[in-house]
Amino acid sequence: MERIVPHDLRRTASTHMRSIGVSREDVKFVLAHRETDVLGKVYDLYEGLDEKRRALKLWAGYVDNLLSPKPPNVAQFPRAAAE
Numbered sequence: 001m002e003r004i005v006p007h008d009l010r011r012t013a014s015t016h017m018r019s020i021g022v023s024r025e026d027v028k029f030v031l032a033h034r035e036t037d038v039l040g041k042v043y044d045l046y047e048g049l050d051e052k053r054r055a056l057k058l059w060a061g062y063v064d065n066l067l068s069p070k071p072p073n074v075a076q077f078p079r080a081a082a083e
Contacts, residue, residue, distance in 0.1 A: 017055055020062050026051040030059075 014027050022030075029048035034040050070076060 013059060016062060017059050020058055022055045022058055026055045030055050 010031060014031060017027050017030070018024065026048070029052045035044070
């Protein structure tokens with residue numbers, strides 16, 4: 001087995017975020033990739049916090065489901081609100 005480096009984790013997250021419907025632009029925000037042209041370097045300084053939050057929530061749900069799969073024949077009910 002080859003040695004795993006941090007870049008491998010970024011590549012895996014990027015690939016799987018795209019597979020669950022996260023747009024390429026939003027993946028770029030999560031990975032902190034910047035455009036190299038004048039627009040990206042100088043004029044467009046938007047950080048995309050809402051997009052990052054949405055993408056990372058989807059990613060967290062995906063990873064959570066991988067780590068604790070639910071049997072397909074069991075209904076999931078919402079938890080009652082704390083009183």
